[in-house]
Amino acid sequence: MHLPDGFLGPKSSAAFMAAALAALGFAFRKVLSHVSEPAFVRALAAAGDKVKSITGKGLRTLSSSGSEYIGKLAMVSSIIFAFQMFNIPVTGGISGHFIGAVFAAIVLGPWGGLCAMAVVLSVQSFFFSDGGISALGANIFNMGIIAAVGGYFLLKGLTVIRFPYYIALFITAVVSVIAAAAACATEIALSGTYGLYDSLASMIPVHVRIGLWEGTLTVILSLIVRKIMGWTVK
Amino acid sequence: MKKIFGFVIVVIVIIAGAALFSSDLPDGLDSFIGNRGLHRFSGIHVSPFIDYQIPIFKDRNWGTFISGLIGTFLCAGFFLFFRFLFARLTKLHKQD
Numbered sequence: 001m002h003l004p005d006g007f008l009g010p011k012s013s014a015a016f017m018a019a020a021l022a023a024l025g026f027a028f029r030k031v032l033s034h035v036s037e038p039a040f041v042r043a044l045a046a047a048g049d050k051v052k053s054i055t056g057k058g059l060r061t062l063s064s065s066g067s068e069y070i071g072k073l074a075m076v077s078s079i080i081f082a083f084q085m086f087n088i089p090v091t092g093g094i095s096g097h098f099i100g101a102v103f104a105a106i107v108l109g110p111w112g113g114l115c116a117m118a119v120v121l122s123v124q125s126f127f128f129s130d131g132g133i134s135a136l137g138a139n140i141f142n143m144g145i146i147a148a149v150g151g152y153f154l155l156k157g158l159t160v161i162r163f164p165y166y167i168a169l170f171i172t173a174v175v176s177v178i179a180a181a182a183a184c185a186t187e188i189a190l191s192g193t194y195g196l197y198d199s200l201a202s203m204i205p206v207h208v209r210i211g212l213w214e215g216t217l218t219v220i221l222s223l224i225v226r227k228i229m230g231w232t233v234k
Numbered sequence: 235m236k237k238i239f240g241f242v243i244v245v246i247v248i249i250a251g252a253a254l255f256s257s258d259l260p261d262g263l264d265s266f267i268g269n270r271g272l273h274r275f276s277g278i279h280v281s282p283f284i285d286y287q288i289p290i291f292k293d294r295n296w297g298t299f300i301s302g303l304i305g306t307f308l309c310a311g312f313f314l315f316f317r318f319l320f321a322r323l324t325k326l327h328k329q330d
Binding site: 081 | 240301304312313316317
């Protein structure tokens with residue numbers, strides 16, 4: 001799933017990097033507003049009963065729930081990195097593996113999930129050469145935007161039409177892997193490295209199998225974090 | 235604290251599993267990694283920026299295991315450092 005350097009042309013790489021940076025900027029702002037609170041809220045609490053109100057805006061401080069949330073971001077990103085170590089070779093330098101994007105999205109929300117995936121993919125790319133640095137934007141687009149953000153909203157849609165939660169979660173995880181693989185194959189074809197049919201034919205069958213594992217593992221992980229860690233999954 | 239300790243143990247077990255599993259693939263992965271050159275589990279290179287051999291990384295199992303530990307530490311460390319920095323920069327100072 002990780003596109004290496006040289007698979008995408010310079011224009012495609014730049015376009016995907018721009019798209020990924022824009023989405024990450026938006027996600028980071030969402031996460032930042034989620035983990036912080038206006039400074040006067042904390043100042044008011046510290047002042048006690050004597051001060052009834054403080055006016056002012058601008059400065060924000062880290063909230064206690066926000067501190068816990070960032071701890072979750074750290075734990076989820078590290079477990080996703082560990083699970084992504086199980087690689088299955090597909091063809092010509094592309095590997096298939098557990099993505100964990102839907103798991104990240106249900107624990108952290110779509111934007112937190114995107115941030116976690118971006119950090120995992122960046123560490124893999126910069127420190128371990130798993131996925132090219134020039135293809136990092138495309139990899140974040142496939143596994144972060146399509147799989148995590150897209151997967152989250154697909155799950156929401158399925159639960160709105162009254163699918164049982166865990167069945168919807170399984171389906172979403174399977175679809176997220178196949179969708180990300182299809183996007184990856186399409187990007188390779190658009191860059192002219194391989195034809196669209198060849199790319200899809202080599203990626204999709206493998207990722208259907210990986211998707212079934214992903215669905216099972218996502219359901220198991222969500223049960224574990226719910227029952228043992230006491231986290232809420234959305 | 236117990237939960238975090240348990241979580242760390244689980245992550246280490248997953249990494250150990252990946253280290254053992256990846257070395258047992260009959261063909262595919264070994265040659266595939268060789269073709270890709272600088273790969274995290276190649277057992278040769280730690281990073282595109284650090285181009286030298288570390289003795290323990292010559293052994294694929296150990297190389298994979300330690301790469302996994304470094305990677306998970308980096309992922310978690312990024313967010314924990316961000317939390318530290320954010321809390322530090324936006325800390326309210328009490329004025330007497």
